[in-house]
Amino acid sequence: MPTSLFDNRKSVIHRLNPVTKLVALLAIIVIVFAIPVWWVSAIVLVVVIVPAAVISGSGGRLLSLSLKILIPILLVLFIVQGLTFPGGETILWRWGVLKLTTEGLLFALGVGSRIIVLILASILLVLTTHPGQLMSALSEHGMSPKFAYIISSTLQLIPAFSDRANSILLAQQARGLSLKGSPFRRIKVMLPLLSPLVLGMFTDVEERSTAMEARAFGSPAKRTSLIPVPDTTLQRVLRWVFVALALGAIATPILMGIL
Amino acid sequence: MSSTAVPADSKKVRNRIFIALGTIIIIATYLYLVVGQPTDIAKSSFSQAGLIAIAGYVIGAILLAVGAIHRLPTATVAMVPVAIALNIVVGQLVSVIGIPVYLDSIGTILVSALAGPAAGVVTGILTNVIWGLTLSPIALPYAVVQVVIGVMAGYAARIGVFRLFYLAPIAGAITGLVCAIVSAPISAFVFGGATGGGTGAIVGAFQAMGQSLLGATTLQGLMSDPLDKAITFTIVVLILAALPSRFRNRFPFVREYHVFGRKNQALPTLPAPAQKTADAVAADVADATDKK
Amino acid sequence: MIKLSDVSYAYPDTDHYTLTNVDLDVPQGEVVGIVGASGAGKTTLAKIISGFIPHVDGGALSGRIEVDGINLPESTLAIAVSHVGLVIQSPFNQISGAKFTVREELAFGLENQGVEREEMATRVGEVAKLLGIETLLDRSPYALSGGQQQLVAIASMIIMRTPVLVMDEPTSQLDPGGTRMVFDVMSKLRDSGITLVVFEHKVELLREHASTVHVIADHQIVASGPARKVLSDPRLEKWAIGTTRYTRAAALAEEKSLLPKSTELPVSLEDSIDVFKGFKNLKKG
Numbered sequence: 053m054p055t056s057l058f059d060n061r062k063s064v065i066h067r068l069n070p071v072t073k074l075v076a077l078l079a080i081i082v083i084v085f086a087i088p089v090w091w092v093s094a095i096v097l098v099v100v101i102v103p104a105a106v107i108s109g110s111g112g113r114l115l116s117l118s119l120k121i122l123i124p125i126l127l128v129l130f131i132v133q134g135l136t137f138p139g140g141e142t143i144l145w146r147w148g149v150l151k152l153t154t155e156g157l158l159f160a161l162g163v164g165s166r167i168i169v170l171i172l173a174s175i176l177l178v179l180t181t182h183p184g185q186l187m188s189a190l191s192e193h194g195m196s197p198k199f200a201y202i203i204s205s206t207l208q209l210i211p212a213f214s215d216r217a218n219s220i221l222l223a224q225q226a227r228g229l230s231l232k233g234s235p236f237r238r239i240k241v242m243l244p245l246l247s248p249l250v251l252g253m254f255t256d257v258e259e260r261s262t263a264m265e266a267r268a269f270g271s272p273a274k275r276t277s278l279i280p281v282p283d284t285t286l287q288r289v290l291r292w293v294f295v296a297l298a299l300g301a302i303a304t305p306i307l308m309g310i311l
Numbered sequence: 312m313s314s315t316a317v318p319a320d321s322k323k324v325r326n327r328i329f330i331a332l333g334t335i336i337i338i339a340t341y342l343y344l345v346v347g348q349p350t351d352i353a354k355s356s357f358s359q360a361g362l363i364a365i366a367g368y369v370i371g372a373i374l375l376a377v378g379a380i381h382r383l384p385t386a387t388v389a390m391v392p393v394a395i396a397l398n399i400v401v402g403q404l405v406s407v408i409g410i411p412v413y414l415d416s417i418g419t420i421l422v423s424a425l426a427g428p429a430a431g432v433v434t435g436i437l438t439n440v441i442w443g444l445t446l447s448p449i450a451l452p453y454a455v456v457q458v459v460i461g462v463m464a465g466y467a468a469r470i471g472v473f474r475l476f477y478l479a480p481i482a483g484a485i486t487g488l489v490c491a492i493v494s495a496p497i498s499a500f501v502f503g504g505a506t507g508g509g510t511g512a513i514v515g516a517f518q519a520m521g522q523s524l525l526g527a528t529t530l531q532g533l534m535s536d537p538l539d540k541a542i543t544f545t546i547v548v549l550i551l552a553a554l555p556s557r558f559r560n561r562f563p564f565v566r567e568y569h570v571f572g573r574k575n576q577a578l579p580t581l582p583a584p585a586q587k588t589a590d591a592v593a594a595d596v597a598d599a600t601d602k603k
Numbered sequence: 604m605i606k607l608s609d610v611s612y613a614y615p616d617t618d619h620y621t622l623t624n625v626d627l628d629v630p631q632g633e634v635v636g637i638v639g640a641s642g643a644g645k646t647t648l649a650k651i652i653s654g655f656i657p658h659v660d661g662g663a664l665s666g667r668i669e670v671d672g673i674n675l676p677e678s679t680l681a682i683a684v685s686h687v688g689l690v691i692q693s694p695f696n697q698i699s700g701a702k703f704t705v706r707e708e709l710a711f712g713l714e715n716q717g718v719e720r721e722e723m724a725t726r727v728g729e730v731a732k733l734l735g736i737e738t739l740l741d742r743s744p745y746a747l748s749g750g751q752q753q754l755v756a757i758a759s760m761i762i763m764r765t766p767v768l769v770m771d772e773p774t775s776q777l778d779p780g781g782t783r784m785v786f787d788v789m790s791k792l793r794d795s796g797i798t799l800v801v802f803e804h805k806v807e808l809l810r811e812h813a814s815t816v817h818v819i820a821d822h823q824i825v826a827s828g829p830a831r832k833v834l835s836d837p838r839l840e841k842w843a844i845g846t847t848r849y850t851r852a853a854a855l856a857e858e859k860s861l862l863p864k865s866t867e868l869p870v871s872l873e874d875s876i877d878v879f880k881g882f883k884n885l886k887k888g
Contacts, residue, residue: 205700
């Protein structure tokens with residue numbers, strides 16, 4: 053199981069302050085959900101996400117990762133909503149209770165376009181941002197060090213525990229344990245696999261917290277950081293522009309009375 | 312398990328405000344989307360329901376997490392990453408094995424039972440944030456569901472559900488019920504009911520039977536969540552029973568609310584202070600061992 | 604530097620004392636070894652000296668505990684950790700996890716204390732040089748061997764500049780190579796003036812590195828004295844710690860009158876070379 057999807061490159065996008073990228077991601081999500089028409093998502097995709105992906109050099113990985121997530125969702129979305137959308141009136145084709153409707157397909161198009169933007173933009177952020185840098189940058193902006201600790205620590209624990217889980221699974225299978233049969237039986241088989249893993253993990257916690265407290269974690273002092281996260285005036289301005297764009301997007305449909 | 316930093320009163324007030332605001336926003340979001348549901352939501356994608364579902368739930372969840380995290384002592388903070396890793400590793404493992412449940416909140420419920428609802432809320436939200444950052448961004452909008460799990464499991468522990476083995480699945484089923492209700496608007500308005508193959512088919516079936524989109528996702532949730540949470544709570548009770556009691560009793564929450572029942576053990580009186588040299592004591596001990 | 608008088612302790616919700624009537628006196632700048640079988644109370648004593656008992660574990664603690672002039676039980680954990688550092692058994696559990704490079708891992712404690720950036724960078728450089736881990740600075744703490752991880756853990760405590768450092772079985776989870784690395788670092792620390800308390804059961808290595816040794820058995824300190832004298836005590840077998848083969852060989856030779864009765868028993872190889880030099884002469888004569 054991967055710790056993080058971070059794709060270590062040196063592009064402009066990679067070098068941006070992580071907070072700038074996070075604000076951009078949030079603004080993009082707000083914009084496509086605030087003006088819920090498919091072509092707004094399409095414009096954001098073509099004008100912002102695709103160029104950013106190309107500049108970053110991580111476009112290939114972005115495509116392969118997001119397609120794996122998107123294809124099943126979009127397929128189900130178009131089939132289910134195309135055929136069974138409750139507000140469907142204009143029937144194109146019908147088979148028993150299933151009616152293919154224009155409204156259903158349009159609904160799927162609207163929802164689908166937003167999901168595409170949501171997933172592509174989030175994965176692009178993760179691909180181009182080192183989690184440690186993201187945490188440092190957010191801490192510099194006032195996030196509690198406890199959040200930074202929990203997120204960074206989990207990211208590094210997952211591969212370690214995943215290895216432990218796999219070795220336990222292998223050991224049990226070597227002892228002739230089979231993972232076939234009814235779901236109930238499989239749950240019964242899972243339990244003895246879980247307990248050594250979980251007990252080991254949780255009894256380690258005592259040592260981990262001792263080691264942290266010995267290093268003044270939770271001290272009331274104002275924290276400092278060894279490595280500064282680069283930031284520029286331009287990026288500071290850009291972040292406010294993103295916020296303004298998002299607010300504008302929320303206001304647009306209300307002002308224009310299209311809702 | 313005492314925290315070294317005692318937050319100032321002003322911070323305490325601020326954290327309470329965050330928690331109260333977060334709770335209000337989450338409830339208001341749900342009520343707006345369900346009770347005050349504008350008629351056009353069901354009719355087309357052309358509404359801001361998706362934005363309200365995401366924004367309301369995410370902002371509410373973040374406020375709750377920010378308000379709750381300051382209460383956590385270091386020992387609890389150290390446990391949270393382990394619990395999140397457990398959620399994610401087991402969740403992944405289960406999806407590989409192909410059991411029709413999620414089992415992705417074992418860690419959250421364990422933390423709630425040992426360290427209380429605030430710790431459970433932080434564990435839950437960050438589970439979905441991290442899952443979103445590593446394996447699947449779909450998890451992110453659902454962070455609020457984990458808030459429900461953390462809070463309900465924490466209060467279940469307070470009233471003593473984890474003392475009796477057979478109460479846990481009941482508490483789990485009730486938690487699952489609330490989870491299903493809370494998550495339905497996200498499935499409906501953000502994902503159009505299409506979060507996965509199996510669930511999508513069920514949503515489609517309910518819609519074909521005449522349910523609205525929200526009705527269909529709610530019913531779909533009710534089919535899986537209560538069962539999943541009942542099983543998860545049962546697993547947690549088993550794990551808790553297997554943990555050494557010395558470990559469990561390190562947690563002030565466990566001691567304060569007698570999560571695992573009351574226990575009173577008296578210490579024997581202490582031997583009189585030794586007035587001898589270490590070597591003399593050593594000789595005594597050697598003798599005593601010899602007699603054994 | 605460390606003074607414990609008549610200290611007894613029981614964990615919460617237990618019906619027995621883990622330590623009873625413990626007295627301990629450690630002068631400044633000394634390297635002290637404490638040996639004991641598993642379950643004898645080593646970790647408990649380590650936690651008492653470093654303030655985690657009673658500030659974290661609670662329980663019933665009595666007696667007087669003074670470290671670096673601070674009355675620990677009446678102080679706070681934050682104050683205690685600024686006077687005493689603690690290195691624990693598992694290198695894996697000591698890595699904060701919050702940092703992605705060794706460099707930042709070393710600075711973690713200083714960041715928490717709010718030390719200025721330039722000062723942190725200087726101290727990271729110094730500590731890395733002292734322990735010889737400069738080449739590891741840009742690697743992930745999780746991509747290191749156990750021995751290297753333990754060196755990083757020790758470095759990340761030394762960087763806090765506490766006058767006392769407690770090590771609780773720092774080599775019990777390491778292979779022989781890693782163990783050697785950690786003990787080599789101990790000899791470097793001995794010259795730096797830090798007061799070092801090492802809980803161990805590797806008798807031979809302690810003989811080489813500690814000046815004074817105390818033995819814990821049956822919840823008490825049962826023997827104290829110069830390392831060679833204490834570590835060659837035949838009662839170590841009874842206390843489930845065990846003596847080295849050199850000690851046993853010399854004791855046997857004594858018994859068979861091959862060595863004079865007054866021989867000071869050896870612990871390490873170096874000791875025994877000395878002792879058996881006499882043995883060789885005896886045989887010839």
